[in-house]
Amino acid sequence: MHNLDETDAKILQYLQQDATLKTRELAEKLNLSYTPVYERVRRLEKEGVIRKYVALVDREKVGKKLMAFCNIALKEHSKVMGEKFVKAVVAMPEVTECFNISGDYDFLLKIIVEDMSQYQQFLMQKLGSLENIGSTHSLFVMGEIKNSSELEMQVHKK
Template identity: 45%
Template sequence: MENNSTIRLDSTDIHIIKLLQKNARITNKELAAQLDLTITPVYERVKRLEKTGVIGQYVALIDADKTGKGLMALCMLRLEKHTKDKLAQFEAHVAQIPEVTECYHLAGQYDYHLKILVKDMNAFQDFIVNKLSTNENLANIQSSFVMKKITDTTAVPLG
């Protein structure tokens, strides 16, 4: 994850972000009412937060269980070779696999951490055999399966 520069946020910006993280569909009118401001300055602040990249996008959060993707696996991967080209090739490969919902390049014992969503264990086996391990630079896969979510948020902790 790149961090080109930190944007200075005041308490009103932080309050706006917190409200949007709870409900991205809140209107500027509703934001203004909760902040005790008029709509125009709230609108301008939200646009500035979007333009500067503090707000990257608005999304709908989907319940994976209700869409038939109830098995979540967390995979720790090691690669054979760590050249720039091999890393880029692996990342491009993983980015094309829809079951991979998150991928992080790590420092430490493993090179990558992947979050995988599939229907069941048979679908996970198919994913490993026919999608992930087709990359010849893969040295080791360590998988764990989520039994229960304790916390699950996309909110960035602020102030």
């Protein structure tokens, strides 16, 4: 875990709200000069605190109207079979997130497609073709209440 000071936390807060902010704009918001802000951002990138910058696309405006969560239970829990499953899922563009979970299921997939017909095709042709799936359980999103990628920053005092 990285120890963030107040300035680092503010930089991360601003960049989570708008990753297109230029260093000069960040410096103005923080009442600092360009160079220390530039160096802090580069350090946060180098240390992996900032992993990447992305554009968040409105899925419905690009025709992806169905979001589903699919629980997956594997038949076999060997390292080889688990790695094979993960490699296959990572290659599927419909799967936008994949989590290894505890409980009755082994994985939770977030799947975004155009409609129910495309989801059925995905389930039957792609997931259904994987040899190690024991069972699946699908949940369909009827409405989004909150969808945020912003993390609250904890400032560590020295």
